Amino acid sequence: MLRYGGKRLLALIPVILGITFVIFAVLNYTPGDPARLLLGFNATEESVEALRREWKLDDPFFVRYVRYLGGVIQGDLGISWRYGVPVAKELAVRIPNTLRLAAISVLIMILIGIPMGLISAVKQYSLLDHLMLFAALLLTSLPTFWLALMMMIKFSLELRWLPASMPVYGAVTWKHWVLPVFMCAANLTASLVRTARSHMLEVIRSDFVRTARAKGATEFRVIAYHALRNVMMPVVTLVGINFNLLMGGTVITEQVFGVSGVGSLLISSVRTKDVPMAMGCILFIAVMIGLVNLAVDYFYVLVTPRLRSRYEKKKRKEAGA
Amino acid sequence: MEDLLRIENLHISYRTMEGTVYAVNGVNLSVEKGETLGLVGETGAGKTTTALSILNLLPKPAASVDQGRILFQNRDLLAASKREIRKIRGDRIAMIFQDPMTSLNTSFRIGNQVAEVLRIHRKELGKREIEERTARLLETVGIGRERWDDYPHQLSGGMKQRVMIAMALACSPELLLADEPTTALDVTIQAQVLQLMRHLKEEFGMAMMLITHDLGVVAENCERVAVLYAGEVLETGTAEEIFDGPVRHPYTEGLLGAIPSPDHKISRLSPVAGQTPDPSKLLPGCVFAPRCPHCSKRCLEDKPKERQRGGHRIKCHLFADKAEWRE
Numbered sequence: 001m002l003r004y005g006g007k008r009l010l011a012l013i014p015v016i017l018g019i020t021f022v023i024f025a026v027l028n029y030t031p032g033d034p035a036r037l038l039l040g041f042n043a044t045e046e047s048v049e050a051l052r053r054e055w056k057l058d059d060p061f062f063v064r065y066v067r068y069l070g071g072v073i074q075g076d077l078g079i080s081w082r083y084g085v086p087v088a089k090e091l092a093v094r095i096p097n098t099l100r101l102a103a104i105s106v107l108i109m110i111l112i113g114i115p116m117g118l119i120s121a122v123k124q125y126s127l128l129d130h131l132m133l134f135a136a137l138l139l140t141s142l143p144t145f146w147l148a149l150m151m152m153i154k155f156s157l158e159l160r161w162l163p164a165s166m167p168v169y170g171a172v173t174w175k176h177w178v179l180p181v182f183m184c185a186a187n188l189t190a191s192l193v194r195t196a197r198s199h200m201l202e203v204i205r206s207d208f209v210r211t212a213r214a215k216g217a218t219e220f221r222v223i224a225y226h227a228l229r230n231v232m233m234p235v236v237t238l239v240g241i242n243f244n245l246l247m248g249g250t251v252i253t254e255q256v257f258g259v260s261g262v263g264s265l266l267i268s269s270v271r272t273k274d275v276p277m278a279m280g281c282i283l284f285i286a287v288m289i290g291l292v293n294l295a296v297d298y299f300y301v302l303v304t305p306r307l308r309s310r311y312e313k314k315k316r317k318e319a320g321a
Numbered sequence: 322m323e324d325l326l327r328i329e330n331l332h333i334s335y336r337t338m339e340g341t342v343y344a345v346n347g348v349n350l351s352v353e354k355g356e357t358l359g360l361v362g363e364t365g366a367g368k369t370t371t372a373l374s375i376l377n378l379l380p381k382p383a384a385s386v387d388q389g390r391i392l393f394q395n396r397d398l399l400a401a402s403k404r405e406i407r408k409i410r411g412d413r414i415a416m417i418f419q420d421p422m423t424s425l426n427t428s429f430r431i432g433n434q435v436a437e438v439l440r441i442h443r444k445e446l447g448k449r450e451i452e453e454r455t456a457r458l459l460e461t462v463g464i465g466r467e468r469w470d471d472y473p474h475q476l477s478g479g480m481k482q483r484v485m486i487a488m489a490l491a492c493s494p495e496l497l498l499a500d501e502p503t504t505a506l507d508v509t510i511q512a513q514v515l516q517l518m519r520h521l522k523e524e525f526g527m528a529m530m531l532i533t534h535d536l537g538v539v540a541e542n543c544e545r546v547a548v549l550y551a552g553e554v555l556e557t558g559t560a561e562e563i564f565d566g567p568v569r570h571p572y573t574e575g576l577l578g579a580i581p582s583p584d585h586k587i588s589r590l591s592p593v594a595g596q597t598p599d600p601s602k603l604l605p606g607c608v609f610a611p612r613c614p615h616c617s618k619r620c621l622e623d624k625p626k627e628r629q630r631g632g633h634r635i636k637c638h639l640f641a642d643k644a645e646w647r648e
Contacts, residue, residue, distance in 0.1 A: 125382065205380065207418060207420060207423040207424040208424055208425055208427070210378055210418070210424070211418065211424045211485070212426070212437075213376075213410065214376060214378060214410055214411060214416045214418075215410065215411040215437060215438045215441060215488065216407045216408065216410035216411035216412055216438070216442060217437070217441055219403075221441075226426055229428045230426070230427070304427075304428070305427065305428060305430075305474065306427065309472065309474075
């Protein structure tokens with residue numbers, strides 16, 4: 001099992017190399033001169049040239065890519081072209097915000113979305129089921145930015161319970177996080193409810209669940225012991241996908257509530273052709289997605305005997321001999 | 322002999338998007354202590370539905386029992402509470418399902434799946450005792466105790482079905498419902514599994530309801546046979562009466578005519594012509610009339626009553642005028 005994890009971790013390296021190469025190439029070959037963009041159209045040709053020399057923009061593409069990679073391997077993500085600060089320093093501020101937002105949202109998704117979906121399936125066609133399905137459908141169909149604005153009007157402007165955005169100065173309290181987290185979690189939780197429900201419905205109609213009932217097991221045991229384990233795989237997959245989405249995809253939330261996260265940083269750096277900064281963001285997102293996928297796959301192997309035995313074969317043989 | 326299980330006038334229907342499907346229409350059956358009743362019929366005749374209804378395992382909310390009684394030792398199972406039914410399931414009435422590939426839980430070790438029955442119904446037993454009994458059960462069905470820790474994917478289809486049998490036998494039930502236990506298995510394994518079941522039945526003295534569409538299996542294993550067609554029992558009798566007797570229901574006649582035999586050199590099999598009636602429409606007359614070679618006007622209009630001679634019961638107008646066949 002450990003070997004499996006190690007192998008998968010090593011396999012991440014070429015994937016991340018590939019991603020950085022593609023993004024680097026895209027940023028390089030799309031029109032727009034970063035130096036010109038930074039200095040503005042009134043700048044003289046000489047000053048633009050000087051900046052291009054400083055950034056070594058006239059070196060061949062591969063030379064620059066390899067030079068960038070060399071830096072990354074030594075832990076140097078470069079200096080932002082736009083702000084002149086080290087990329088690592090800026091990311092160190094942004095990443096905790098993104099991770100906190102994503103982690104709390106995923107936690108809510110797991111704690112609320114999964115039980116709701118499962119209960120909904122077990123009590124299919126009940127009033128509770130209908131209510132939950134309606135709520136889930138509503139939350140999936142409403143655009144999140146609209147929902148966020150409505151929440152802001154209600155809870156920040158009218159009731160004055162929660163702040164409308166992150167403070168520019170002063171301490172951030174849990175109250176500041178309520179609305180951003182709600183906005184990130186609402187949509188994804190709703191989709192998880194529906195996925196958990198439909199998979200549970202499938203499982204509780206399957207033959208082995210009928211076998212469990214025929215054994216005389218209580219309904220609770222049938223659901224919690226026999227069905228649950230078999231429903232976890234698709235559900236965990238979706239949780240993983242949702243977490244990955246949140247890594248770079250919370251841009252709207254970040255914009256609306258003034259959260260300084262990785263998503264908005266990535267968008268602005270791509271727009272201004274701040275290559276080192278954009279690359280830093282991409283690198284973070286790629287590594288996170290890789291790790292989360294690895295965790296999901298690891299979970300698969302843990303709960304699926306058929307997969308697990310493939311990696312335990314060696315141990316079994318030793319035990320038998 | 323006392324009836325262990327008696328099904329009286331059972332009606333079951335399914336509500337589907339296309340309308341109501343009448344799966345079981347007035348089935349009467351009985352199983353005596355220690356006997357094997359063969360329930361035969363084509364696909365869709367209502368065999369599985371009947372069996373599932375005994376343990377209240379019909380898919381909810383699609384299926385509904387509209388009428389009838391299912392008496393197990395004179396207790397109506399249809400009126401029993403969920404708790405009472407749970408106590409009977411797996412303990413006094415056990416069931417083996419058609420498809421062993423999907424009937425075991427892929428996430429758990431087979432030993433645990435067998436032991437679960439004991440853990441549910443024999444709470445007084447200690448952990449050790451349960452493990453020992455489980456190991457012995459596995460050995461009884463020909464699976465070594467060293468395979469306790471195996472998962473279903475490590476077993477062949479035949480072995481999976483034997484695990485199902487071990488599970489069903491765990492509490493020595495009085496009645497075993499075997500729903501096409503060998504249909505999903507290949508012929509050699511089929512013979513093994515049936516032989517095992519016969520042997521175990523004698524050893525444990527349990528009664529069995531063997532559901533199948535294979536008449537050969539019935540002839541070899543059953544004392545009595547009930548022929549089900551379109552949700553109705555058309556004929557019930559001993560295996561001798563059904564297979565070797567002088568008179569039979571025209572449908573049974575047709576079924577027997579469709580079996581290839583190495584003794585009779587015939588160039589063509591004679592299958593029963595036509596198809597089973599649409600289960601969403603109830604026929605006013607005999608359900609078999611549209612396919613029956615002896616069909617008369619009366620058969621299409623009038624539902625025949627069940628007539629009997631000794632224990633042999635037939636539902637057919639051909640027997641209406643014969644004095645020895647009484648209503």
